[in-house]
Amino acid sequence: MxxxxxxxxxxxxxxxxxxxxxxxxxxxxxxxxxSATTDDEELSVKKIDRITTISYAPNSYVxxxxxxxxxxxxxxxxxxxxxxxxxxxxxxxxxxLFGEDFDKCAWVETEAATGGSKRDGSRxxxxxxxxxxxxxxxxxxxxxxxxxxDGSDTHMHYAGSGCTNKNGYGNVEPxxxxxxxxxxxxxxxxGKLLKWRYVSRDGHWVLVRDPAPPAKQPNWYFVERGCVSLxxxx
Numbered sequence: 108m109x110x111x112x113x114x115x116x117x118x119x120x121x122x123x124x125x126x127x128x129x130x131x132x133x134x135x136x137x138x139x140x141x142s143a144t145t146d147d148e149e150l151s152v153k154k155i156d157r158i159t160t161i162s163y164a165p166n167s168y169v170x171x172x173x174x175x176x177x178x179x180x181x182x183x184x185x186x187x188x189x190x191x192x193x194x195x196x197x198x199x200x201x202x203x204l205f206g207e208d209f210d211k212c213a214w215v216e217t218e219a220a221t222g223g224s225k226r227d228g229s230r231x232x233x234x235x236x237x238x239x240x241x242x243x244x245x246x247x248x249x250x251x252x253x254x255x256x257d258g259s260d261t262h263m264h265y266a267g268s269g270c271t272n273k274n275g276y277g278n279v280e281p282x283x284x285x286x287x288x289x290x291x292x293x294x295x296x297x298g299k300l301l302k303w304r305y306v307s308r309d310g311h312w313v314l315v316r317d318p319a320p321p322a323k324q325p326n327w328y329f330v331e332r333g334c335v336s337l338x339x340x341x
Contacts, residue, residue, distance in 0.1 A: 151180075151181040151202075151220075151225055152178065152179075152181075152223045152224050153202075153223035154175075154177070154178060154179070155175055155176065155178075155206075155215070156220075156221050157219050158172055158174055158323075158324075158325050159173050160215070160325065160327050161173050161204065161213045162213065163213060163214070163242055163246065164235050164236050164242070165187075165188035165236070166188035166190045166196065166199070167214075167242070168246070168304065169304070169314060170211075170213060170246055170281055170282070171278040171279070172325040173209075174206060174277070174290060177206035178206075179200070179202045179203070179204050179215060181200045181201070181202035181220060181223075182200075182201050182202050182229045182230075182231050182234070183200075185199065185200050186200075186201070186214075186234070190255075190256075191255035191256035193256075197216050198217040198218070199214040199216060199217060200214065200215060200216075200217045201213075201214050201231060201234035201235070202215075207278075207289055207290060208278055208280060208289035208290070209280060211280075211282075212230065212231035212232070213235075245282050245308070246281045246282050246307070247281070247305045247306055247307065247308055248306050248307065248308055248309070250305065250310075250337065251306070251340070251341055252305065252337075252339055252341075253339045253340065258304040258316070259303065259338055259339045260300060260301075260302060260338075261302070261303045262298055262299060262301065262335065263296060263297055263298060263299040263301060263334055263335060264297070264298070267333045267334050267335065267336070268333055269331070269334075270331060270333040272288075272331045273294045273295060273297075273331075273334065274330075275291070275292035275315075275324075275329065276288035276289060276290060276292060276329045277290030277292055277328050278290045278329070281308055281312065281329070282308055284309040285309045285311065286308070286309045288312070292320075292321060292325065295317075295334075300318060301315040301316065301330070302316040302317075302318065303315045303335060306332060307329070311331065312331065313330055313332050313335055313337070314329055315328065315335065
């Protein structure tokens with residue numbers, strides 16, 4: 108039989124070991140580390156190296172554009188998705204994007220976010236998946252094109268009622284009221300064919316796709332609501 112003092116020391120030693128093992132996530136039964144995570148499950152701090160569209164969910168409505176030099180705190184595994192307007196599909200990553208007049212959790216194509224370093228933690232919750240009612244309530248004023256993919260034809264129209272700004276913008280943060288235009292694309296020619304998708308939440312901007320965008324500019328951008336007519340609306 109052990110002396111009381113030796114029993115106390117042994118109990119303390121065993122208790123200390125148990126606490127340390129628990130802190131390390133160790134299992135006495137199988138010797139595995141329950142807290143271990145893969146690299147893909149960690150947060151990757153990456154840089155955007157090209158202009159790329161930002162989506163609220165994989166292969167879904169565009170909410171803006173990311174530009175070279177922006178930071179993307181990537182969370183979780185890549186996700187492949189395809190659909191109307193993107194029949195070949197693409198791989199997307201969920202993360203928190205930092206850029207001029209843009210700071211929000213969203214999706215970008217995997218290949219556009221490169222380099223960077225690993226760190227634990229996350230700025231974003233569960234990755235947003237396609238949820239049309241959520242999108243319409245969060246990013247639009249309820250006006251959207253009824254057609255999938257690119258939407259339908261419209262034209263830049265300088266004589267339109269309220270057309271005071273003839274420029275296109277890569278970002279307006281469509282969920283904000285009021286929205287703020289940033290990342291200027293340049294003046295969009297009068298009469299230019301565009302494909303429209305939805306009106307921003309404040310009602311002042313329309314997301315369009317340009318079939319022939321200016322050089323080194325995104326093909327999705329925002330124009331003032333008064334400069335385009337909106338057919339095929341819901």
